[in-house]
Amino acid sequence: MKLEKISINKENLQELGVPLSKNIIIPEYISDKKWGILWNIIEIEDEAFERDPEIESILLPNSIERIGSRAFFECKNLKTINIPKNITEINDSAFEYCLSLKRIRFPKNTKKIGSRIFTNCWDLESVELPEECEELGSSIFSWCFSLTNVTMPKTIKKLKSNFFSNCCKLEKITFPKEIETICEEAINNCENLQEIIFPEKISHIEKNVITSCGYLKKLKYQGCEYKTPFLFNSMMESQFNECPIWK
16 A cells, blocks of 8 residues: 555545544544555645634644644634644644634644734633744734733744733743844733743844733843833833843
């Protein structure tokens, strides 16, 4: 039997005899006796399960290397999905509008995570981002109303705009030591955010990096601690204007 690699979507998975239900288990290999082929599933295609209202859980095999853009977009009842150890890339909006997804954990060697991957995941509470990630897109956690805990990658160097936006329950952010750049409006409208800890190595913070975080009380930056009962924008203008990294 000949071994071939294959990317899958909802339609070809069903054609290959994998039953579709609320709880989908995707195998690592599928035997196609008609054509004498053993299919090795390595990729979830772009828009593969987009807007499927039935799916509640998905079990992915370790052979999966990539999850395409909008692969599970607006799967509103999806509650659980595993991220296999060999995945290196998850593309834009892969889980956007997965309203019921509560927590997710990435393997350490996932290198790229696209933009808006968790935008409008209203029930998302906890995320462990990949330890060795090299690229994170923008608007990763926009409108994640229930988010309370995020474990950041140790190797990431740049935080893009709207990374944390409208995360109503988030109270503390600790950036990893390797972060060098934080982009404009990276932290936006996190109304209960109280503490931010910047790494000493940081070399560039853009203007308005933190906006509409009215309860921010403590900020640690370059070994100094600032306590502020007022909006960070005001503090930025009064205390950071002369800072050489503020460009």
